[in-house]
Amino acid sequence: MREFGYDRAYDVAGAVALLGADPDARFLGGGTNLVDLMKSGVERPTRLVDVRELPLDTIEQDEDGGLRIGATVTNSELAAHPEIRRRYPALTQAVLAGASGQLRNMATVGGNLLQRPRCGYFTDVTKACNKRVPGSGCPAIEGEHHNHAVLGASAHCVAVHPSDMGVALAAFDAVVRFETADGPGRLPLGDFYLPVGDTPHRETALPPGALITGVTLPPAPVAAHSRYRKVRERASYAFAIGSVAAALDVRDGMVREARLALGAVASRPWRAHAAERVLTGAPADAATFAAAADAELAAARPLPGNGYKVTLLRNLVVAVLSELAEESAR
Template sequence: MREFGYERVFDVAGAVALLGTDPGARPLGGGTNLVDLMKAGVERPGLLVDVQELPLGTVESTADGGLRIGATVTNSELAAHPDVRRRYPALAQAVLAGASGQLRNMATVGGNLLQRTRCGYFADLGKPCNKRTPGSGCPAVAGEHHNHAILGASEHCVATHPSDMAVALAALDAVITYETAEGPGELPLDAFYLPVGATPHIETALPGGALITGVTLPPAAVAAHSRYRKVRERASFAFAIGSVAAALDVRDGAVHEVRLAFGAVASRPWRARAAERALTGGPADAEAFAAAAEAELAAAEALPENAYKVTLMRNLVVAVLTELAEEAAR
């Protein structure tokens, strides 16, 4: 690991000043991803700005009935919060599905949003990677790609986003708030993560020098009837090979409202809007759920070793929505 500077900050203005004046500066929360990448030589910040002491560690209700989550709230605190568990259960379930208890105790909401892909080529300095070194190539396309993207990828990158939390946030219409030297700003999560295109190294629309200050969840009655389901290659402490965050409101046997997002299938959390359109107003049954999943997955461009994800995701959508529909009928 090469030498780097370290500054601990206690107010947002001080953090933003350091991040905005030093292009090599990076915010440091729990460090569960950034420090590992620094040890591997993938990340090489010249300055770490320790933000753990900032006053961004609370979960509070908003005036309109939503929820405001501070950027330094740990994953464990988020998953255990009674308002999250009651009003947005898919989010609590998604957080608990990620990593181990020890890591959740350290990892922060802001850091979770900015974590990098777990693609083996990205982490291996001996291999080319467009996400790490733009223009060097994407060996995963012809190489090891069994857990890579089937939606929204490009010839330049087929890596997937690793976050469980962000998938639930995508389904819940979360808004990311941030601070810059010019003042505060916000981005809907749909706009926060950028399409991979020809620039996979540019992952978010966050302005240069910006500090994530929190996440706002809008009020939504349907969110209380939500679920997150993750499929992985071992029972615990593993990244997803496919996941679904869903919320469902069924009235008189028909879908009144539905929210659906996929994980581990694209470079960002994938909001399944085609499936939502197909479902809204129609019957809440397994046949309709399967048809909606197929409508979303019609855009899939699978590689030889990850084509199984199309079937996996279809079955996962049917299973999760069926469970929610059966609960609504009780």
């Protein structure tokens, strides 16, 4: 591992200033992703700025009735918070599905959003990868890609974003808050992650040197009736091969409001807007749910080894929405 300096920050402005003084520095939260990448040589920071002592570890009600989640709130704290469990149950389920208890105790909300892809070519510095070395190529397209993207990919990268938490946040219109040397800023999660295009090494729209300070969840009554379902290749903790965060408001057999996001299908948590348009105002039945899934997955462009994901996600969407509709009818 490359030698690096270490600083612990105690206030947001100080943390931002430390990173601004060294463009090759990185913020350190729980370190559950960054430290692994440092060990493998993918990340080679000159300095780590530890932000765990910053006053960003609370979950509070916002002025408009939503929730403000601090960036250093651990995944365990997030999943266990009574208001998250009551008002956004799919978020609790997503976090609990994401990792073991030991990792959840360390991992932070801000760090979770900034996870790097788990593509084997990305994490192996002996291989080409456009995310690590722009212009070097994407060997996954012709190589091992069974768990790679079927939506929103490009000829330059087909890796998927690994966050479970991010999928639920995408469904509920979360907003990322951050701080820079020029002051605070906000990015809706839908704008936070950049399309792959021909610059896959640019993953987020965060300004250089920005520190994530938290996430805001706007009030969403429909989120109280929500679910997260994850499919993985083994029963113990593993990254998804497909996941769904869904919320449904059904009245008199008709869908009044729907929220839907997909995971492990794209370089970012995928908000299923096409499916939501089909669902809204339609009968809450299996035919509608299948039509909604088909509308979203019509844009899928699977590779030879991951076409199974299209069928898997279609079945998963129908199953989760059907369960939510049945619960509403009771």
